[in-house]
Amino acid sequence: MNYKRIFVIVCxxxxxxNAKDADKYDDLGTNTVQHICEKCDxxxxxxxxxxxxxxxxxxxxxxKISYPKAYVMKLNEVSNGKDTMTGxxxxxxxxTVKPFITFTDTGFPDEFIKLFEEKxxxxxxxxxxxxxxxxxxxxxxxxxxxxxxxxxxSADSVFQIAAHEDIIPLDELYKACEIAREIAMDDRWKxxxxxxxxxxxxxxxxFTRTANRHDYALAPFAKTALDDLxxxxxxxxxxxxxxxxxxxxGITKKIRTVSNEDGMNKTIELAKxxxxxxxxxxxxxxxxxMYGHRRNSIGYGQAxxxxxxxxxxxxxxxxxxxxxxVTADHGNDPTYKGTDHTREQVPLVIYSKQFKDHKxxxxxxxxxxxxxxxxxxxxxxxxxxxxxxxxxxx
Ligand SMILES: O=P(O)(O)O[C@H]1O[C@H](CO)[C@@H](O)[C@H]1O
Ligand SMILES: [Mn+2]
Ligand SMILES: [Mn+2]
Numbered sequence: 001m002n003y004k005r006i007f008v009i010v011c012x013x014x015x016x017x018n019a020k021d022a023d024k025y026d027d028l029g030t031n032t033v034q035h036i037c038e039k040c041d042x043x044x045x046x047x048x049x050x051x052x053x054x055x056x057x058x059x060x061x062x063x064k065i066s067y068p069k070a071y072v073m074k075l076n077e078v079s080n081g082k083d084t085m086t087g088x089x090x091x092x093x094x095x096t097v098k099p100f101i102t103f104t105d106t107g108f109p110d111e112f113i114k115l116f117e118e119k120x121x122x123x124x125x126x127x128x129x130x131x132x133x134x135x136x137x138x139x140x141x142x143x144x145x146x147x148x149x150x151x152x153x154s155a156d157s158v159f160q161i162a163a164h165e166d167i168i169p170l171d172e173l174y175k176a177c178e179i180a181r182e183i184a185m186d187d188r189w190k191x192x193x194x195x196x197x198x199x200x201x202x203x204x205x206x207f208t209r210t211a212n213r214h215d216y217a218l219a220p221f222a223k224t225a226l227d228d229l230x231x232x233x234x235x236x237x238x239x240x241x242x243x244x245x246x247x248x249x250g251i252t253k254k255i256r257t258v259s260n261e262d263g264m265n266k267t268i269e270l271a272k273x274x275x276x277x278x279x280x281x282x283x284x285x286x287x288x289x290m291y292g293h294r295r296n297s298i299g300y301g302q303a304x305x306x307x308x309x310x311x312x313x314x315x316x317x318x319x320x321x322x323x324x325x326v327t328a329d330h331g332n333d334p335t336y337k338g339t340d341h342t343r344e345q346v347p348l349v350i351y352s353k354q355f356k357d358h359k360x361x362x363x364x365x366x367x368x369x370x371x372x373x374x375x376x377x378x379x380x381x382x383x384x385x386x387x388x389x390x391x392x393x394x
Contacts, residue, residue: 043304075366078365235277
């Protein structure tokens with residue numbers, strides 16, 4: 001069976017534990033979904049439950065049912081890293097061997113900061129690894145008075161620039177990010193992403209970040225399944241952060257979103273009204289940005305429950321020849337120390353109205369089976385890692 005439209009939804013950071021190499025990342029024992037379920041005293045997610053999500057772990061409230069509506073499986077990441085780009089690129093065929101450079105312990109070198117200050121005409125404060133909301137409490141008021149940039153990093157390969165929207169116009173912030181991106185093309189400082197972090201508000205504890213965040217990523221280091229699809233005239237619709245993660249490469253249409261809810265609404269809209277032939281690739285970043293990094297288990301749990309409601313609506317809109325996959329790009333266990341991602345397995349839930357025989361599939365190495373399966377479906381040559389499981393879906 002071949003499908004005309006494939007929907008891949010990435011629940012950003014919704015890991016399910018069990019990474020065999022978690023110790024190398026100092027993430028032993030992490031399990032994002034399991035620990036959220038425990039903290040919430042059980043999650044109420046009837047749609048995910050019916051699909052068979054409960055078979056992927058011991059998730060309080062999500063029963064292990066006998067006749068799941070979907071195929072469910074666990075995927076191991078083979079790339080070195082646990083960030084968004086590494087995870088998404090692997091899904092579309094790329095194995096990242098050399099991890100992106102990080103400045104977690106040291107901050108960015110003086111030479112880099114000086115160049116950035118010279119070229120943008122503003123000074124920098126911060127330059128430490130920090131949570132993005134905490135850094136606003138530390139330096140927001142300083143920025144209101146001085147107009148200095150607030151810059152910071154994390155365990156991820158990122159240079160993040162926070163700017164109050166009333167003090168530094170958005171255009172100027174975006175321009176500064178382009179400048180930082182250009183400087184950070186030097187091998188010594190080649191971070192995965194420069195990120196604009198605009199915010200509003202009046203003082204400590206009052207600052208809130210806006211949806212005008214923008215990411216300036218490195219381009220994928222080789223062609224991905226998205227490029228292969230586009231070159232063969234299939235639609236590749238990137239929803240939410242997806243176009244940023246692939247620097248628009250292989251994308252034929254971009255749909256911006258402001259929240260998980262908005263992302264799901266726009267996906268439902270696509271399912272209802274857009275007669276495309278190819279892939280709709282959706283990222284739901286709130287799980288990660290608003291709850292995982294904020295170490296907010298209850299909020300994360302509620303976000304999964306809301307997602308589950310919208311997933312039901314989406315499934316009701318799917319046509320007979322549609323295929324749906326739900327997965328994640330890494331973990332971000334809100335019960336774990338620090339505020340960074342966690343190295344975990346991710347779920348892969350595969351659903352179509354056509355399926356007659358659905359069951360749990362064996363765990364696979366590499367997220368690349370997603371790209372492989374999509375290309376196989378459209379009869380497009382796939383150059384990435386991972387093997388198609390299309391023939392197993394019946
Ligand atoms: O703490 P905030 O600013 O949300 O930043 C987080 O978001 C970044 C990009 O996803 C990560 O690298 C982490 O630093
Ligand atoms: Mn992510
Ligand atoms: Mn993140």
